[in-house]
Amino acid sequence: MSDSFTASDLLQTTINFLAVGGLYALIALGYTLVYGILRFINFAHSDIVAWGGWIALTVASGAGWLASGQSPAFALPLVLLATMALCAAMGVTIERLAYRPLRKAPRLNVLITAIGVSLFLQNVGLLNKVFGNRPSTISALLSNDVLATVGGVHLRLYDMLTILLAVVLVIVLERIVYGTRMGRAMRAVAFDERTAALMGVNVNIVVSVTFALGSALAAAGGILFALRNDLRMTADTSWVLLGLKAFVAAVVGGIGNVRGAAAGALLIAFVEVFVHRYVTAAFPDKPWVGQLQDIYVFGILILVLIFKPSGLLGKATVEKV
Amino acid sequence: MTGGTVERSPAGSVTRGALDIKKLSLAFGGLKAVSEFSLSLPVGGLYGLIGPNGAGKTTVFNLLTGVYKPDVGSVELSGLRIDGKKPNQIARAGMARTFQNIRLFGELSVIDNVRTAAGVRTKSGLFRTLLRTPLHVAEERAITERCIELLDVLGITHRQDEQAKSLPYGDQRRLEIARALATEPKVLLLDEPVAGMNTQEKREMRGLIQSLREKFGVSILLIEHDMGLVMDICEQITVIDHGVTIAVGSPKQIQDDPAVIEAYLGVPEENDPIPRPEEAPKTDAPEAAEAP
């Protein structure tokens, strides 16, 4: 038991925690942005995450960068940008075709439609003509280098890149939402759609931009996840859990709240990494303890929903009677 | 529960009214929505609550019916404390309401809207329902019978099987009243019962509302913007503005009260905007619907 609690182990766990948290934050932001302006949970979001990974695969293999074990340094950034752009387009199209007709419909209807879109994306992706069912990998795009070794802990390129990318993208998003005219328009629509429209805001454009941003971030998340895990279709457990946990992070942090999504992501990552690591170490004779990660996460979700449904940083909405 | 006359209390004695509200207050954050609202509605009384838009009238109703919990104050329904209780408990205790922005069960038929409310007075539970016991069957028959009579009183029997949401506006308001009466209330709160109706409909409603007390033994408190109706049928009127009670009295007293006139127009005295009952109301412009 003594070997699990050293300082270097703590550092390694912290790095894991930040990387996982960053990943969840990227995906959680997409959920929260859409919920903020349209008031529904876009179940299809996690499928865009998976498609992000697969589109990256298609782009990279098309450009011949996956053929050998290593790829040129500029490959990853290019693939990242291309995929983010393509997924942004995907998100905008989905909104235009499936969600816009339901802009005024009861929220439950849109939720059901979102489930339909999710099923559609999953199963189209599964077709052999499209992506197929066999796991693939894009790990060739990023070498498994160790950047430095601090106090016995390897700082891997992957973890550093994940943290850096997550931080950068979250800050960029934050600046957009709180510092630009478009961001102000987004917040206005989130607050009161009708009044925003009366003030001259083009709600359709705001919605499209929101979906574009959310989907681009989702793509980034998908690529990062795919770099370290096998690329499988959304229906596969590891990818389902990724989407689900990011979703839980968004809800726990306060869905509709950008900073809440980041906070929620860190909380969920903390539970998953730290609690899992140290609880497993504390009960070495019970192997099933390791499988309880999912339950921790859902447990937090249910606790938050029961005691503070608006989330940690969210504000309760009041219905006029 | 038949009949119901206005109880006259001998001078000096304390009678339990139908509704006794004492110093009800509610603040949203820093904003005081309702300040020390008090009112004593006697059994069989018909009182009015008026005030400019946004004065807090519907908030008072929401406080009475349990939608909001008051910060301070008490509400007694025939002597029973109901403040702080949940809306369904208050309804069961005997207070029913209609809504400013009509809240019917749109997809259900007219008669089912009323039958749903009547269900509060049944005794059969789930098992009796699933087994269709004699008690359950009897109660369902009684519900249907009573609800048809209610629709009759409110004049909408001919629309019995139509979907509630397809009803014309005036009939929707009548349906809301029928539905509220189905719960066999002791106190009926009417929130703008004639809003959006034309002169003819308003005249019919005037007589109808007054007759409810005798037919159903209810005491009524109503919110209205139509001054003609209010001055005509209410025995006592309370005026509030920005949550504060600025006048209480008979219709005549209210009409002459300078504070009331100022609250409505901001101009003292000369231009008297409150029509006397003898005058024909000038316009019938419906109130602008508030954002949901």
Place this chain on the structure above:
Amino acid sequence: MKSLQDRVDRLRPGLPITVGKSVLPFAIAILLAFTMDKLIGPAVGATWSKILLDVGIAILLAGSLNIVNGYAGQFSIGHAGFMLVGGYLAAWLTFYGSIHWFGVKTPVGGFLGNGQLLFLGGCILGGLCASVFGVIVGLPSLRLRGDYLAIVTLGFGEIVRVLGQITDRQPKRIDDVKKIPMSDLLNNLGGAEGFSQIPGYTTLFFVYFFAFVLLVLAYRLKYSSKGRALLAVRENEIAAEAMGIDTTRAKVIAFVFSAFFAGIGGSLYAHQVGALDPKELGFMKSIDLVIIVVIGGMGSITGVVIGATILVVLPEIFRQFADYRMIAYALALITVMILRPQGIMGVKELWETSLWRKQVKALRAKLRGGK
């Protein structure tokens, strides 16, 4: 005007007639189920028998979900969790119980013999356990708003799946099982491999018996005060509260009722497939059931029957397009939500539609004209 209770005594029906009317539908249910099993089943052959079986189970499951999603208008997407609970408890009773009490693993006895009675007990047990879970999940979460409730029910379904996957392995040898008392075996539900070798007690009789019972109860509920209370909650919850309806209590009761039948459905499913794999009864299965309710018509009993039939039979007919099945479902779901969100029937029953009424009128006119 006279109050409700003042009228009740006068309108009370006679006891014998009421008992007769109360019990009759259940007797008819038994008869119809028997006919299904002994006459129709053999007549249509093995393949279609299986399809009929699947349709019946789908009606039971979607019909029970309809009480929560359709009548009460709540969005529950974890129904498969109740199936799993019911299936596990029933399988525990029949598989281990069979070994302990009959000494064999395979089905014993004939129609309503010892084996089938054990199975029946398993079904009821499964249903009861599922309803207990219904209370545990429903009480805290049914106060939540629509999308939040959806998340919690989704989470519930996944938690049950995970719990199923961490149970201990299932001892399959008769000698091994006999050594362990029944109560200890409650944790040996198969783990990640699932529970297998479940005796195949499910027949058309049991499936359609339970399905018909559910349909009768769903009908009685819908046309009663309790049912109207649920519909009111769906239409306008605030108004329902104001009219005296304890909306949370109503929702929880609907939830528990539907969980009970989902548990029975899970048991029937487990004893037909012969195995219970927690991965099979996860989110996807819950969504399958939601699709039936949504497309058939949320709140309509006939709608659910129609939806279940279509969504079980069509994939069988179009077997070679299995890959495209889910894509077709997905597109159907999206299209229905955009073009006809109330589904095929809406909240109406078949006999309430204007089409039906016109046909009945025409038929009556013809009969009168013919005389």
